[in-house]
Amino acid sequence: MNTTLRKEIIWFAICLILILLVYYFNIGSLNIFAESFLDINVHDTYFVVPSFQFLILLTLFVFFDVYLIRSFFYRFKNVIVNYISLTINLFMIVALSYLISFVFSNAVFDSTTIYPPLSADNVVTDENIFGRFFYVPVVLQVCLVSIQTILAFKTGVLIQNKKYESSLHK
Structure with missing residues (x-):
């Protein structure tokens, strides 16, 4: 077996072991398909995320880094x-696209008018945390x-140069 390929298999296995260790210490179980959830509390908002989705995001972040x-x-x-x-960068771009759509669907911007009631005076809405957070994943996606x-x-x-070099040596 090629030494480069062997080294990549070892790096891949180390990443998977690291992911499973972090997952085990956060969730408390290695049963991936169990009905377990990760609870995230941000100020007065409480998010409940299935642990499988957390595992997918953790895998993406570890492999990407x-x-x-x-x-x-x-x-x-x-x-x-x-x-x-x-490949991993492409999956990160897709994951950030889902994050952008989630943040945009929950964002309340300064110019938003909340209806009903129509008979009441206009209420000036304050921008919530999602409105301030909206531009961060967009900038990250542009960087990705x-x-x-x-x-x-x-x-x-690199591939073109290797093909050119191999054709010269024939």
Whole structure:
């Protein structure tokens, strides 16, 4: 087996073990499909998230961090790490899209008018925490798309150079 592939399998296994340890210490069980929930209390709002969704997000964040750091460490010269980084980055963009839609659906902006009652005076609404938080995932998504573009370009150049070098040696 190729040493590069063996090293990637070891990194992948280390990431999975780390994810399962963090999941176990947060939820208290390794039964992924159980009816367990994670309770998040933000000021006066109480969110109940199924533990499976927490596991998916935890997996995305761990793999994204590990493989993005490894891509920068290898200066985009390892094709396998670049492919894994491209895939995980794509899933992160999709997850941030869902987060943006959730925040936007719960946001109350300054110009929002709340109906009913129509007979009462206009009530000036204060912007809630979701209105202030709305721009953070949008900026993060723009950063992820730019990282995805740079990573795809560097991977394409690397593959093209390897094909060109292999055709010269024939």
